[in-house]
Amino acid sequence: MLNFAANLSFLFPTQAFPDRFAAASGVGFKACEYLFPYDYEPDEIQGLLEKSGLKQALFNLPPGDWNAGERGLAAIPTRVQDFAASVETALRYAEATGCQNLHIMAGNADPQSTAMQDTFLSNLSHAAVRLHDAGITALIEPINPTDMPGYFLTEVDQALGIIDAVAAPNLKLQYDCYHRAMVGKDVIAGLELAGDRIGHIQIAGAPGRNEPGTGTLDYAPIFMRLQAMGYDGWIGCEYRPAGKTVDGLNWQAGWV
Numbered sequence: 001m002l003n004f005a006a007n008l009s010f011l012f013p014t015q016a017f018p019d020r021f022a023a024a025s026g027v028g029f030k031a032c033e034y035l036f037p038y039d040y041e042p043d044e045i046q047g048l049l050e051k052s053g054l055k056q057a058l059f060n061l062p063p064g065d066w067n068a069g070e071r072g073l074a075a076i077p078t079r080v081q082d083f084a085a086s087v088e089t090a091l092r093y094a095e096a097t098g099c100q101n102l103h104i105m106a107g108n109a110d111p112q113s114t115a116m117q118d119t120f121l122s123n124l125s126h127a128a129v130r131l132h133d134a135g136i137t138a139l140i141e142p143i144n145p146t147d148m149p150g151y152f153l154t155e156v157d158q159a160l161g162i163i164d165a166v167a168a169p170n171l172k173l174q175y176d177c178y179h180r181a182m183v184g185k186d187v188i189a190g191l192e193l194a195g196d197r198i199g200h201i202q203i204a205g206a207p208g209r210n211e212p213g214t215g216t217l218d219y220a221p222i223f224m225r226l227q228a229m230g231y232d233g234w235i236g237c238e239y240r241p242a243g244k245t246v247d248g249l250n251w252q253a254g255w256v
């Protein structure tokens with residue numbers, strides 16, 4: 001059995017964000033994730049979770065000024081104080097919602113720059129220590145450069161090197177199968193390489209980022225491999241429904 005979480009930033013796009021919680025639970029999801037909760041107070045989000053019966057699987061730290069193009073702060077040398085503040089903000093929301101996974105976005109930065117690498121390592125160490133006492137896992141995610149040009153972290157090997165260098169027990173990989181496929185790498189080989197350093201998984205069809213199984217990426221062997229690995233964490237459904245969200249959920253048959 002696999003545990004799928006509805007990504008409410010992507011699914012049910014025609015509904016207002018607060019209504020998406022009930023919509024997801026109404027079609028059988030037990031948990032949700034989304035990019036950012038920060039337009040709402042922590043207790044409002046907690047109320048939506050309680051009312052819908054969903055668990056909170058994951059969300060991201062505040063990313064800086066998203067509309068101005070920022071995509072996280074963790075590798076940006078001039079934003080160290082802002083990064084530390086973003087950890088505290090996310091912690092407040094995570095504690096209110098019982099969320100045990102937080103995605104830390106690196107930002108748009110040159111992966112060859114020593115200053116940016118050092119900043120990323122020291123910010124991740126700081127965040128991991130700060131989140132550890134609350135029982136929260138910090139996650140980093142390679143994102144493909146077609147969807148997010150200029151983003152610091154693009155490859156699974158690069159992320160694993162960083163996780164090993166920081167060596168914090170609660171720093172793990174957010175393995176997004178879609179991004180792995182979009183950089184032309186084998187998804188199952190990446191799962192095997194990362195092994196128990198994986199803390200969270202996300203899925204979408206590739207290359208269109210629609211329902212799993214659309215496009216060229218076959219999810220049956222990926223799901224079988226996850227079952228064989230004994231992966232029992234959340235799998236975030238981070239895809240853009242091709243039509244109505246409910247009409248496209250049949251890919252789950254046999255896996256839940």
Ligand SMILES: O=C(O)C(=O)[C@@H](O)CO
Nearest residue numbers: 035060103141143176238
């Ligand atoms: O885009 C993705 O993939 C994510 O998981 C987001 O959290 C980052 O934009």
Ligand SMILES: [Mg+2]
Nearest residue numbers: 141176202238
């Ligand atoms: Mg993702």
